[in-house]
Amino acid sequence: MTHVVTDNCIKCKYMDCVEVCPVDCFYVGESMLVIHPDECIDCGVCVPECPAEAIFPDTDDAATPFWLELNKTYAERWPNILQKREPPADAKEWDGAPDKFARHFSDKPGSE
Template identity: 55%
Template sequence: MTHVVSENCIKCKYTDCVDVCPVDCFREGPNMLVIDPDECIDCAVCIPECPANAIFAEEDLPADQIAFIKLNADLAFADGWKSITKRKPALPDADEWNGQPGKVKDLQR
């Protein structure tokens, strides 16, 4: 099992989670973070750190977010999605987008 970043991270990209990750499993894209499933050790320390409540254990992922298991795995290895290990500011309008549904169409790869 691994942890999965879900849709609510899109257009927010808070990075509080990367500071606590003991194995540096987060990858950064233009407007979202993902978790590398090969690196994640299932420690769960990232879950309470996410201001967007966008991180779930794979088995706890809401049914409408199941596609994010594959999406995290695919994007973790995509060109340009680099490891992120230090916290940095969220996207400028993150607070406005936090909690908004239907953001998958806005994902930038």
């Protein structure tokens, strides 16, 4: 079992989840964070910390196979993030915006 970061993280990229993760399983891309499914211990402490409500257990309907695979793929490519940073200045404007993956996902790594 694992948790999965989904599309509402894109362009919001709040990092409250990073601060509470006991196993440091978050990885940072240019436009979002992902969880490494092989490192996540399924504790769930990150879920209530996400202001964008973008994290779900892999048993939830929102955590489709697409999102599980995306998290796994990019957790292996992007740098591990160990400390909370400030979200983008316009994060609140992007929270809940439609079609964020198709329009704003970047496969580029973020800075650790």
